[in-house]
Ligand code: GDP
């Protein structure tokens with residue numbers, strides 16, 4: 001039975017929370033497969049906002065089993081506080097389960113994330129300072145503590161003693177910071193967090209496969225996005241996990257043939273938080289207009305997001321990296337007041353045209369976007385309830401993006417609210433309707449003649 005992935009196609013904050021919430025209506029289980037509380041997924045229901053960091057966005061429905069998969073890094077304090085906040089708003093969180101194989105974010109991870117960023121000075125990445133990179137680094141170095149270690153105090157203490165020796169040396173000798181106490185950390189993690197977390201800690205690989213065997217539908221919710229991917233993003237300005245659709249398998253325990261649909265999510269323009277290349281970035285009044293109209297401030301860090309025109313070169317690359325079966329386009333309403341809307345269809349650098357991002361950073365950091373201009377529609381989309389009601393110019397913008405990317409658009413967001421979306425008459429892999437095969441030749445601009 002089907003497992004559908006929701007994956008960000010840009011630099012994050014495309015609206016994965018809202019889309020996951022929307023698609024979860026027809027699902028049985030929602031699995032987060034990577035990242036940690038660097039994510040901020042906002043869902044607005046009847047005017048009430050929920051900002052989720054670790055708990056899968058399907059949690060708002062009573063029929064959904066929310067699963068925190070093995071690929072996630074978990075700060076227990078954040079998870080417990082998020083569960084408390086949700087309970088306080090009347091949401092039943094008793095079905096949430098956490099993989100025993102997920103790694104724990106420890107106090108030294110957060111501290112080292114902050115210190116490393118400070119040490120890097122003007123070369124800082126602009127991380128969320130949540131300890132994500134250091135936690136994944138320990139996972140790769142095989143000195144990480146896992147969620148299941150909470151269930152065995154002896155092992156937890158042994159592992160902590162070993163790893164803390166090295167971390168304290170780094171804190172003392174390199175950063176001139178005081179040591180952290182194994183006793184204090186153990187007391188907090190084992191005595192305070194474990195009694196509450198223990199009932200949620202499960203073999204989530206068995207849970208997802210049993211669900212598929214029962215014929216249930218699973219949605220895999222990515223955090224971050226394709227161009228923040230550790231392997232495929234704009235390294236080193238990336239996160240430390242694999243948000244791309246392939247990461248949905250490693251981060252959940254499903255196999256590649258279990259995946260039946262991959263929904264890429266894209267904003268009608270592009271945003272990025274933190275440092276790194278951004279070819280279509282807009283400064284000045286136009287940039288500020290998009291920030292203001294799109295409320296482009298981080299969902300959990302509050303940082304101002306950088307903004308720019310839609311970049312079809314990146315979207316094309318995201319289509320192939322994730323084998324997208326369809327795209328959900330969000331925040332089209334934010335462009336309502338613009339007379340002219342630009343779309344980057346290729347990059348130019350050194351007399352060469354690129355229809356996919358050049359692999360070498362020295363070129364990517366230096367490209368000039370090649371734009372095509374489209375007319376704006378100049379009216380408010382936020383109250384529309386059907387695709388047919390969209391003005392022709394908005395439909396043309398959508399069709400232009402589909403043609404430029406080579407993937408069909410199955411959902412269009414026209415406001416932050418749960419009900420503020422429209423769908424064309426066909427429905428994608430994420431619904432029970434048959435999937436429409438993309439009719440677009442992938443990347444018309446692939447045929448653009450290259451300058452000699
Ligand atoms: P995520 O990290 O991908 O889940 O995205 P965030 O929740 O961090 O950021 C997306 C923001 O856009 C949130 O504030 C959403 O409420 C909002 N949003 C989502 N879809 C739409 C849309 O179609 N229109 C508008 N105006 N806002 C939207």
Ligand code: IMO
Pocket residue numbers: 008011012013014038039040041125126127128129130131132133222223224225228237238239240272273274275299
């Ligand atoms: P969601 O799931 C946008 C960015 C940070 C920084 C880089 C590395 O809400 O889309 P990290 O703390 O992960 O080591 O930071 O990645 N970043 C995000 N940007 N949305 C996110 O999550 C992000 N998670 C991390 O700003 O540039």
Ligand code: MG
Pocket residue numbers: 012013014039040041042299
């Ligand atoms: Mg976000």
